[in-house]
Amino acid sequence: MNAFWIILTGALVATSCGLLGVFLVLRKMAMIGDAISHAVLPGIVIAYLLAESRAVLPMLIGAAGIGVLTTFIIEFLYQKARLQVDASIGITFTWLFAIGIILISVFAGQVDLDQDCVLYGEIAYVPLDLWITEEGQIMGPRPVWVLSGVLLLVLLLVTVGYRGLKITTFNPEYAAAIGVSTVFWHYLLMSAVSITTVVSFESVGAILVVAFLIVPPATAYLLTERLNVMLALTVVLGILTSVGGYFLAVWLDGSVAGAMAVISGCLLFLAVLFSPTAGVLTRRWREQALDLPVQGYNDR
């Protein structure tokens, strides 16, 4: 039963992160996702301090706020201070993360958080964190419920906002011309990323959030050119990663989050080599079969 809950938690995080990650990868904003997942740390510590009970709603609002703030600081440094974009991202998230670590040290007695948990979480403890109703009924692990709620929100965003997200991702000029606000969708996506990050944080840690945000969407992107297929593939890959990662972790007696990240990397590696359309080896085989130099592919 524990295995089931752990894999389910992984799959829930993978699905939420993956669906959002598809848009991050397509918008070339993968590293902003990485930055947000680190930068939310001070927000989480402050939320823990203010709301001693882990109230979900204030946490979510705070998270969305911090995510938007991070994006805002990055854009301020890039556009107003005219700093190059990679340095803007790097300075912003390291600064906020450092503040978060200092806050944890200052309030060590009052905050139920430690540095290890921040980075790689403890998904193995998920089955122990049970949600028990006032009547004493055991409803299953609390994180599973919270993560399911977030997944519903993400699904809502991706289905209802499908057209808006798609058009602002692929053709921002056209979107602006027909009156779709790129700024609105940009900040909405960033808020969703930070909410997902914060909720996933305590169970899987920052590193698995980043892995699920970037790696399965990148793998799916190598396998297809169509957005809806890419979204579906990302979900499938995320679930496969979650299952595979759990068994790898059991076999090696190591961190589940770390093992899931490794499995996602293996799937990416396979896609790089064997993707039917874009795989390095499949392309080479096709070239040999045709005995023609294939041009154009090499430019990408």
Next chain:
Amino acid sequence: MSDFFTFSDPNVRMVTLGTVLLGVSAAIVGTFTFLRKRALVGDAIAHAILPGVCLAFIVTGDKHPLYLLVGAVATGWLSLLSMDYLSSRTKLSTDTAIGAVLSVFFGAGILLLTTIQHSGSANQAGLDKFLFGKAASMGRQDILVFGIVAVLLLILVLSFFRAFKVVSFDPAYARSIGLPVRQLEFLLSTITVLAVATGIQAVGVVLMAALLITPAAAARFWTDRIQVMLLLAAAFGLLSGLFGSWISYSAPAMPTGPWIVVLLSLIAIVSVVMAPKRGIWARIRLQKSNARKMLLENILKTFYSLGESRQQFDMEVNVTELVTKRPFDSKSLRRGLHQLQRKGCLIKKSGNTYQLTTAGIAESRRVVRLHRLWELYLTERMNYAADHVHNTAEAIEHVITPELEAALLRELGHPILDPHDSVIPYQATQNKKS
């Protein structure tokens, strides 16, 4: 505070020496990382070092800093190759490649680290300092290795300085003058990996990127010269290392690494805001002073054109007349009139009327002259239609320097009329410049 800065405590000496060495060498190497726009690659390398450290420990069963360094450099390099391969050979963009490599390598590192921890090996304690950095627990052996690496990095940077500079700024040019660009980039990447692999022990995986980029980014705001930038970045690294160790010495609960990063970020924020020329404040002030100059010149021009239509320039002008001639915002007009009075260009007569002084008349003639000269230049030399030149002249009249004015006068042969047949006003003879 005095306790700390006498450095009488050998432990304080060690820790401070260690953090300062790491801060300075990371800042110097990071300057090139920054200039090559590879700041986030540095972040990914920092994450990718963890599996190498763990593998080195699994293979040797020892925690000697040298073994761990070799492992760290190996996987750091592997991550660089993977990122280059993914972004050049597949359709993934650079940032996706960086993020994917970063998280997968780090995940592998975490998996190995936890496996080692669960194996119950007695010797493994302390490996996790690569995760978060434990500057306060640096020993003599660590400092020795850091010292050697720092000196090595410095020697490499100094001896290849000119080549590194060209490769960082303009690889295409470097290739054209016959520099071995691939080898130089390899060398630069190697010293980055080395600096990251050592620096990570002070601040940890996540914050290492800050040690590399933040000093360089802050230094960039103060100078355009790479030598000065390197020195400044090194100084910022030194200062933050020094005061970071001081803070964690004064308050033992405080972690050194995060404080170094927060101090570096504070230096960066101050630079972003305060630096002359490139800083935000300086730029806003420049914009404001330009806007004020334009406002004053536009007001003087309006006085001139009112005077021109009445053939008398030193008459009293009512504010409403000014506004009907040219739609000024009433608040900025009031401010502008006040400033012109202080400059001695205007005298306030009763209530809402003003009069140009002699200096004011001369200044207003100058602005109108520049406007009309430019209009004439556009029609005469650039074949613009006479009805298309007013707007560009409105913009450029405020930035024409006396040298440019002299050149225009020479080019056009001291003309009398502008394209709209208005007289171009020259300086009255009594205050003509010699």
